[in-house]
Amino acid sequence: MAEDKYPTEPLKCWEEAKQLRFKYYEDYKNANETGGLRWAGGAWSFDAVPYGLGDDVYPLTGEPYGASTAFDKEFSKQCLEAAEAAGYARDLCSYMRNYWGSILLNKFTFGGPFPKPDFIWQDHICCSHAKWYQVVSELEGGIPSFVVDVGVGTYDEMNDHKVEYVAGQLLDGIDWLVETTGRTYDDNKLIEAVKAEFRLTSTWAKICELNKAVPAPLDEKSMYSLYVFGVLSKAKKEYADFMDKLYAEVQDRVDRGIAAIANERTRVMSDTQPPWGFLKVFRYLEKFGCVSIGSLYTFGLTGLWEDKEDGSWGAKTTPMEEGITINTREKAIEELVKWNLAKPEWQHFYHPQLKSDMMVRIAKEWKLDGVMLHYNRGCEGLSLGIAENRLALQAAGYPVLVFEGNMGDEREFDEAGTMGKMDTFMETLGVI
Numbered sequence: 001m002a003e004d005k006y007p008t009e010p011l012k013c014w015e016e017a018k019q020l021r022f023k024y025y026e027d028y029k030n031a032n033e034t035g036g037l038r039w040a041g042g043a044w045s046f047d048a049v050p051y052g053l054g055d056d057v058y059p060l061t062g063e064p065y066g067a068s069t070a071f072d073k074e075f076s077k078q079c080l081e082a083a084e085a086a087g088y089a090r091d092l093c094s095y096m097r098n099y100w101g102s103i104l105l106n107k108f109t110f111g112g113p114f115p116k117p118d119f120i121w122q123d124h125i126c127c128s129h130a131k132w133y134q135v136v137s138e139l140e141g142g143i144p145s146f147v148v149d150v151g152v153g154t155y156d157e158m159n160d161h162k163v164e165y166v167a168g169q170l171l172d173g174i175d176w177l178v179e180t181t182g183r184t185y186d187d188n189k190l191i192e193a194v195k196a197e198f199r200l201t202s203t204w205a206k207i208c209e210l211n212k213a214v215p216a217p218l219d220e221k222s223m224y225s226l227y228v229f230g231v232l233s234k235a236k237k238e239y240a241d242f243m244d245k246l247y248a249e250v251q252d253r254v255d256r257g258i259a260a261i262a263n264e265r266t267r268v269m270s271d272t273q274p275p276w277g278f279l280k281v282f283r284y285l286e287k288f289g290c291v292s293i294g295s296l297y298t299f300g301l302t303g304l305w306e307d308k309e310d311g312s313w314g315a316k317t318t319p320m321e322e323g324i325t326i327n328t329r330e331k332a333i334e335e336l337v338k339w340n341l342a343k344p345e346w347q348h349f350y351h352p353q354l355k356s357d358m359m360v361r362i363a364k365e366w367k368l369d370g371v372m373l374h375y376n377r378g379c380e381g382l383s384l385g386i387a388e389n390r391l392a393l394q395a396a397g398y399p400v401l402v403f404e405g406n407m408g409d410e411r412e413f414d415e416a417g418t419m420g421k422m423d424t425f426m427e428t429l430g431v432i
Contacts, residue, residue, distance in 0.1 A: 006215045006259035013246055017226060020242060024232050025110040028058045032115075037181060040117035040136060042129055043301070044343070046148065046170055048235035048336060050121055051193035052185045053177060060117065062132060064231050066095025069102060069109045070276040070408035078105060080409055088135075093128045094378035094408030096135075103139045119180050120145035121173070125346055126381035144180045146173050154350050155342045166337045171330070187329045193235035194332045198318040198339060200240040203247050204230055205303030205315035210250050211293045212366050215259030217250050220270060220292035221282040222260065230302025265289030266369045266429045269362060271389070272297050272382045273407035274374060278415055281422065288426045293366050296358050297382065300344030313361055316342065345382065352385025356392035363398050369429050370399040378406035401425040 011017075031038045036056035041047070043063040050057050070076045079101025084090055086104055088097060108114045117136075120143050124130040130147045137143040148169045152162040178185050204227060211218055218226075226246060229239040252258075263286070270292050275281070282292055299305070304316035319326060319335045326332050340346075348355030363371060371393050376383045390400050403421050406412035426432045 004262035006257060006262050006264060008259045008262040011222070011246075011249060013242070013249055014225075016242065016245075017229075020239070021225070021228065021232070022110075025060075028060045029108060029110065029112060029115045031056065031058045032118075037119075037183075038115060038117045039119050039121050040133065040143075041120060041122040042126075042132070043231035044125060044129075044340075044346075045121055045123050046173075046336060046340065047121075047233055048190060048193035048197050049170060049173060049333075050177060051235055052174065052187065052190035053181055053183045054186070054189070059121075059233055060115070061232055062099050063095050064228055065102075065109065066093075066098040066408050067273070067276045069098040070094065070410070071279075072109060073277045073410045075107070075109065076277065076408065076410060078107075080411075090409075091377070093126075093132070093380065094406050096128055096132045098408050099132070100135060100139065103136065116140050117143060119143060119177070120147075121177075122146070123148040123150050125150050125349060128380070146176050146180075148173060150341070150346070151349075152341065154347050154354065158338070158341055163334060163337050163341070166341070167330075167333045170333050170337065174329070187332070190329060191326055191332045192237065194326065194336050195318075195320060196237040196240040197235040197336070198320065200230055200234050200236075200243050201302055201304045201339075202315045202318050203240070203243040205299065205305050207243070207247050207250050208294055208299045208303055209314055210247075210254050213254045214267075214367060215257065215261075215264040216267065216291050216293045217253035217258060217260055218293075219260035219282065219286075220294050220298055221279055223294055223298050224274070224279070227298055227302045234302065261286045261289070261291050263289040264291050266291075266426075266431050267367060268292050268370045268372055268401075268429075269359075269366065269368055270295040270297070270372045270374060271359070271386070272374050272376045273379055275376075275405040275410070275413045276407055277410040278405075278413055278418075281415075281418060284419060285422060285426075288431045290426060290429070290431060292372070293368070294362075296344060296355065296362060299362070300358070303344075304339060304342055305344055306342075312365060313358075348385065349381060352388040353392070355385060356389045359389060359393060360396045360398075363393065363396065368398065370401065370425065372401045372403070372425070374407075375402060375404045376407050377404070377412055378408045399425070399428050 082101040083097040308314040
């Protein structure tokens, strides 16, 4: 056990974060009781757009729901087996299978029967996205569905034509939302939601930047419970306000030298989704003084980034900070599309080298000693090219631990074998 070197303390806003997460699922579950609307879609959906329908419109994003289900290993097993019994292949996205199984069992992870959405609002970047909700619609008896194609290429090749292509779909989608729900659409609520998304996703990147400090003020296991607001509903003003509060607290921790783990001796990062049923592996590493400061997944699933003048990677400047006026539906949608096409985690769907470059950059700027790669059989999209990423990191001089598993299917994770690999990795890093 490594000796303590730094002061540490719990996050003051931790309880508030727990309450906000609980309220999210309760609001969705109970929305129809008060005349509100429920919609289902992915964590990368343009969730600012449905907010134009009113303040009583509540999303259920599929990936966080699948992860929450996976955390409950016994219920997850029931869901996965129900999906397999219905004929869905075991090698499909495990979040998706947990979600489908939950519908098939008519059991909501957060209690009661599965709440049926009023409409589906999805985008399509991962190979599973549109098909995921096609099945949801079918299982629920035919739910109206709108899917936006965002596969227009990498951000460095973005042009006006590509932006217009995606923006045009979203503008058509607003007309579809009005027709489907029978509600009027409020452009001012759209604009407010778009600005909240810019603020939240930029602020999360600022929070992740603070983990460049030694000692790191946050550990990745804790960050999983915090970044999630950007995938539950990144355009919700309440969540953007919470991120501002979190940033102030983490900055204070850096100023006072407060560590995520008191015995920090070595720093690593992980990659892609973790095995949600076995997050204790991160606590296991801490006994060696090893802190995982995050990952491209943790940083870039929610956060937006850009190159800074000093050459570092930092939080993306919001349109408001650039002095751009957003006062019409069309301008709000245009800026929203530009912003989302810059997502770090969208880039490496096109080529693994783009991901390798970002990972090597994190390893350098966050002062890492090694990298842990999860060969995650549960996600085809974010695991694409991971073997090439390993070679690139090794070529850059970083020791790499590889372990196999599945983010949402606990049957595919070897806990004892992985712990053994971590012991060996800690020897490689010189902390045993």
